[in-house]
Amino acid sequence: MKRGLTVLLITGALVGTGVTVFYSAAAAGDDDAHEWRGESRDARRLPRGLMPAADPVYQSECAACHMAYPPRLLPARSWERLMSGLDNHFGENAELSRETQEAITRYLVVHAAERAESRISAKILDGIPRITTPLRISETRYFVRKHDEIPERMVSGNPEVKSFANCAACHRGAEQGQFDEHDVGIPGFPHARF
Amino acid sequence: MKRTVMITVALFAAPVLAEGGVVERLLEEYRAAGAAMPSSEAGRRLWTQEISRGQETRSCASCHTADLRKEGRHAETGRSIRPLAPSVNARRLTEAAKIEKWFGRNCKWTYGRACTPEEKGHFLSYISTQ
Numbered sequence: 001m002k003r004g005l006t007v008l009l010i011t012g013a014l015v016g017t018g019v020t021v022f023y024s025a026a027a028a029g030d031d032d033a034h035e036w037r038g039e040s041r042d043a044r045r046l047p048r049g050l051m052p053a054a055d056p057v058y059q060s061e062c063a064a065c066h067m068a069y070p071p072r073l074l075p076a077r078s079w080e081r082l083m084s085g086l087d088n089h090f091g092e093n094a095e096l097s098r099e100t101q102e103a104i105t106r107y108l109v110v111h112a113a114e115r116a117e118s119r120i121s122a123k124i125l126d127g128i129p130r131i132t133t134p135l136r137i138s139e140t141r142y143f144v145r146k147h148d149e150i151p152e153r154m155v156s157g158n159p160e161v162k163s164f165a166n167c168a169a170c171h172r173g174a175e176q177g178q179f180d181e182h183d184v185g186i187p188g189f190p191h192a193r194f
Numbered sequence: 195m196k197r198t199v200m201i202t203v204a205l206f207a208a209p210v211l212a213e214g215g216v217v218e219r220l221l222e223e224y225r226a227a228g229a230a231m232p233s234s235e236a237g238r239r240l241w242t243q244e245i246s247r248g249q250e251t252r253s254c255a256s257c258h259t260a261d262l263r264k265e266g267r268h269a270e271t272g273r274s275i276r277p278l279a280p281s282v283n284a285r286r287l288t289e290a291a292k293i294e295k296w297f298g299r300n301c302k303w304t305y306g307r308a309c310t311p312e313e314k315g316h317f318l319s320y321i322s323t324q
Contacts, residue, residue: 066271092270093302162272169272 050118052177055107061096062104067167070177071111072121073137079108081133090136120179138164146181160187216290217322224311224318232312237320240313245305252304254317262324279324287322 053059053068062068071079083105086094096104113121120142127141134140138147147164155161161169168174170186186192221232242260244251257275258266263282266275277283287293297317301309309317 064273064275065268066273090270093299095298160272162267163270165270166272 050120050177050179051111052175055104057100058104058107061100062094065092065094066165067174069137069167071108072113072115072118073124074113074134074140075125075128076109076112076114077133078135079112080105082135083108136165150186154186154189154192158186158188216293217287217318220290220293220318221315224315227311229310229312229315232315232319234316234320234323237316237318240316241320247304247306254300254304256304262321278321280322281324287318293318 050070050072053063053070059068074082082089083101086096086101113125115121124137124140124142127145128134137143143164155164167179170184171179172185173180173183224232241254244253252269256269258278262279263277265277267273268275278286280286297309297314301307301313
């Protein structure tokens with residue numbers, strides 16, 4: 001009877017959360033996995049906005065070339081891997097002194113998506129298989145799903161935008177951590193609505 | 195009265211002296227490292243010289259444009275870059291560490307190697323006249 005109940009519970013959990021057998025198996029012996037699944041169920045209760053990047057060193061060292069992406073948009077393991085390869089940062093040299101690199105890594109890891117104090121963090125984590133470590137926010141399933149209706153001519157073919165890395169070109173509140181789709185304006189496409 | 199005039203002159207001259215000081219000091223370092231006389235004309239030519247890098251060509255102007263008084267745009271990310279010319283952006287060329295950091299990163303991006311002291315001298319004297 002007890003065994004039957006366990007089987008029922010496991011089946012229920014599988015159907016309820018819609019995860020694959022693989023992830024359940026991985027999660028069975030892993031408390032962290034239960035934790036983030038639990039968090040994601042409560043995602044709707046979390047605030048919509050994201051804490052913007054506030055660290056002055058992160059701002060001055062990283063935001064000269066790209067927006068200071070809110071650390072909440074990637075898991076800690078992604079930030080760690082990204083920060084350990086700055087000599088080839090998406091094809092560019094972005095090396096920092098060791099102290100600066102360590103300080104920025106600390107800031108990013110401490111404020112990473114696992115903190116899940118926002119809806120976006122929880123959804124981003126949900127879409128990342130635990131065996132992968134994405135280096136680009138734009139590679140995450142959540143990002144791809146949210147931008148799949150945007151044609152290339154509006155981004156890479158648009159000299160005012162150029163890349164999905166350039167959040168603030170269209171998300172006017174990006175620097176303040178606001179990525180709401182109702183506040184999107186694509187330069188050169190004033191009538192596009194999402 | 196004379197004192198007031200001197201203080202006023204000192205206040206206005208201070209930023210100019212500070213800027214000149216940083217650039218002068220770096221140029222002196224490059225000379226000591228064996229660089230020939232820096233030339234802003236040589237710097238101007240280097241600035242727009244396109245370097246073949248795989249599928250694309252790159253130059254300083256790829257991101258900063260050929261007119262240093264204008265805003266630039268990062269070639270990969272599209273991020274806008276404030277003008278490099280000290281005549282329109284007084285904060286430029288005021289910090290030696292910042293100058294060297296960007297020579298380090300941007301020479302590797304453009305040429306795939308560090309710049310020589312001579313090249314840095316040419317660039318610096320060109321940028322400082324803009």
